[in-house]
Amino acid sequence: MLAHLENYVMYHHTPWTELLGLDLSEAVKFGANCIYMADRVDILALNGLESDPNILGSREQIRRKIKAKAGRWFHYDLVDIFLQISAPESFWLSMEQAQLSGYASSLIQHHSTQEIDFQELKKIILIFSQIVDAKSTFTTQHSDGVANLSRTLGELFKLSEHQCDKLELAGLLHDLGKLRVPDEILDKPGKLTQSEYYIVQRHSFDSYDILKNITGFEDIAK
Numbered sequence: 537m538l539a540h541l542e543n544y545v546m547y548h549h550t551p552w553t554e555l556l557g558l559d560l561s562e563a564v565k566f567g568a569n570c571i572y573m574a575d576r577v578d579i580l581a582l583n584g585l586e587s588d589p590n591i592l593g594s595r596e597q598i599r600r601k602i603k604a605k606a607g608r609w610f611h612y613d614l615v616d617i618f619l620q621i622s623a624p625e626s627f628w629l630s631m632e633q634a635q636l637s638g639y640a641s642s643l644i645q646h647h648s649t650q651e652i653d654f655q656e657l658k659k660i661i662l663i664f665s666q667i668v669d670a671k672s673t674f675t676t677q678h679s680d681g682v683a684n685l686s687r688t689l690g691e692l693f694k695l696s697e698h699q700c701d702k703l704e705l706a707g708l709l710h711d712l713g714k715l716r717v718p719d720e721i722l723d724k725p726g727k728l729t730q731s732e733y734y735i736v737q738r739h740s741f742d743s744y745d746i747l748k749n750i751t752g753f754e755d756i757a758k
Contacts, residue, residue: 543560543564543568544564544567544568544571546568547560547564547565547568548568548571548572548575549572549575550568550569550572551572551608551609551610552565552569552607552608552609552610552611553607553608553609555568555569566611566614569610569611569614570614572609572610573602573609573610573614573615573618576602576605576609577598577602577618577622578631579718580594580597580598580601580602581594581598581628581631582716582718582735583718583720584597584598586731586732586735591628591629591631591632592625592628592629595622595625595628598622599618599619599622602615602618602619603615603619654701657705658704658705658708661705661708661709662680662708664708664709664712665679665680665683665708665709665711665712666679667715668711668712668714668715669711671714671715671717671719671722672714672719672722672723675711675714675722678711679707679708679709679710679711680708682707682708682710683703683704683705683706683707683708684704684707685707686703686704686706686707687700687701687703687704687707689703690703690704702755702756705756706756709743709747709756710740710743711739711743712742712743712746712747713738713739713740713741713742713743713744713745713746714736714739714742714743716739716742717735717736717739718735721735721736722736743757744757744758
């Protein structure tokens, strides 16, 4: 189902100069690089919020940092496009959490629902849980362990198979919100600052905020 996207995902942290030497189509190179830039902009914006809660306060610094990587990390054309679309204040305000949640809800509402059996759904969710766990060396296979334990407890309490399925999926997805937490914070060897702790602390709500908009995931989100 998602096989056609594998190279976009595999190379989405690869600088443009390295992509040039890989045996990939131009579309994949450009697409992976586009995701890389979006990821960097989001991380820079999130880091900027630590010192200034208003995202507009860090926009020029972010634009300068991205421009400085043109031709090395990012395709020149991508940088030019980014500098054009990020000039208005509206671009940055649209990156705030409330706006992003609204976009996600709109996309979901405009796409027809499709039934999928538990095993197929689990395969897809496993991909996301593995991505989340891979963000930090401290959480390798963490979600899988939580999912297995949750299902075992459900079975011990003699819950229905459907309820145990939901517990297992909830275990796999419980840390989904950590995708918004910068790697530097997750892998920090020392004590977190108060602002860093607040960023980590909100990951459970971010997980809920993502899942609550998916039809059929209402109980899992809670």
